[in-house]
Amino acid sequence: MSQRHLTPGGRGFLMVNAHPTGAATTVDQLWEQIPGRAPAAQRPVVLVIGFSAGYGLAATLAAVRRGAVGVGVAFEAPETERRTASAGWYRTARAAELTGVFTFLNTDAFADSAKAEVVKLLAERYGKVDHLIYSIAAPRRTDPETGQVYHSVIQPLDGAYTAKTLEFGTDGPAIGSSTLQPATAPEREETVKVMGGEDWQRWVDALDQAHLLAEDFTTAALTYVGSDLTAAIYRAGTIGAAKEHLEATARQLDERLGSKRRAYTVVAGAAVTQASTAIPSIALYTSLLHKVLGDDGFQSTAQQMTALWQQLDGEQELVLDETGRIRLDGWELDPAVQDQVRALWDAVTTENVADSADTVWFRRQVGQLYGWDVPGVDYAVPVETTVPWPTGQR
Incomplete structure (x- = not known):
């Protein structure tokens, strides 16, 4: 066991330490936001690939609140002498306490060994899968057939692009810029290999071959479209190429699965996630969007x-x-909302950004991804950082 006095540290929007109590409290808060429902007589079996953060975590908790049981897969880092465990590790420990009916596996979802382990667990403990949610955001993927490691990049495709960025320094928030060169053809293809639909299809194939697809099985992969303001670096860039592949995979799966089994991509709205903060312009755009919409x-x-x-x-x-595609982003892409965001985007400068954008909200949201800036948590006291992966799980 290891009691530590922790302080946040890192570079930009990436933090090196996570706070166990803060991370657990964010799970409690998420749980309380989701309405409960009495379980059905036949509780649906849900498999979530990428459950430990963002939309994957919300999908898992919402499924349990609606009476589901099942399995979650994520890849989280344990504690070391120099660093705490990842925030996702601590969130998982708390999620397991809240849910009780889910088994959480810490393994590389891209590996065939992970698929074999999940298939075995499902066959022994849960039975056929009613819903598969795919919510993976990863920087690299090892091809299970060739062993080649593919790396994703965040770059435009149609020429160089200068992105307007939100930065935080000692003097407060500022507007900067980042010029990105267009991706090469190999970089585009590698990004598709990591973030496209190939692994999602392998998961469906693994379940199908093991006869673990329920009669009315549905599968849904999370994606994003976003605003025209960020299109050059997102939807029209390498990430967009991967998302197009994901959507094409959905159509192929849907056709193959038949009339009673369905495959969808789900277009979610903007959110502050560890993946989104790595994309230039997204931080500024999201801060402006929240300024327009507010918490409500x-x-x-x-x-x-x-x-x-x-x-x-x-x-x-x-x-x-x-x-x-299932659309959950109507609130974001409403033309009136986008017009207001665009007007703020065009006018924002370092001098007015604190008033034009919700920079305080955004920075707090980033901190909470790692368990920091969570209301009610006393960061002045030492905290136990050695937290085991949930008992009876791996």
């Missing part, structure tokens, strides 16, 4: 994943676009 209009991951389950369970009608 900006939909949390809990709200969006609750809406997703209501649609998947048939409680609410599916909101589909012309390509068959």
Whole structure:
């Protein structure tokens, strides 16, 4: 056991230490935001790939609140002599205490060994899968067939792009810029290999081959479209190429699975996540969006994943676009909202950014990804950092 007095540290939006109590408290807060529902007589079995953060965590907790059981897969770092465990590690420990009915595995979701382990667990403990949620954001992937390691990049495709950025220094928030060169063809393809639909399809194939798809099985992969303001670096960049592959995979899976089994991509709205903070312009855009919408209009991951389950369970009608994607981002892309965000975007400068954007809110949100800046947590006292992965799990 190890009691430590922790302080946040890192570079930019990346922090090297996570706070166990703070991270656990964010799970409690998320849990309380999600409405409960009495479990059905036949509790659905849910598999969530990428459960320990962001939309994956919200989808897992929302599923349990609606009576589901199942398995979650994530890849989190344990404590070392120099660093705490990852925030996702601490969130998992608390999620296991709250849910009780989910088994959480700490393993590389891209590996075939992970798929074999999950298949074995499902067959022994849970049975056929009703819903598979795929919510992976990773910087690299090892091809299980060739052993080649693919690396994703965040770059434009159609020429160099200068992104307007939000930065935090000793003098407070400032507007900066970052010029990104266009990706090469190999860089584009590697990003698709990491963030596209190939691994999602391998998960569905593994379940299918093991006869673990329920008769009315549905699978959904999380994606994002976003604003025209960020399109050059997101939807029209390397990430967008990967998302297009993900959506094409959904169509192929949907056709192959048949009429009673369905595959969707789910277009979520903006959120402050560890993955999104790595993308130039997204921090500024999200801060401006929250300034326009406020807490009441900006939909949390809990709200969006609750809406997703209501649609998947048939409680609410599916909101589909012309390509068959489930849309949860109408609140963000409302033309009136986007017009206000665009006006702020065009006018924002270092001198007025503190008033034009919700920079305090955004920085607090980033801190909370690592368990910092969480209301009610006393950061002045030492905290136990040695927290085991949930008992009876791996």
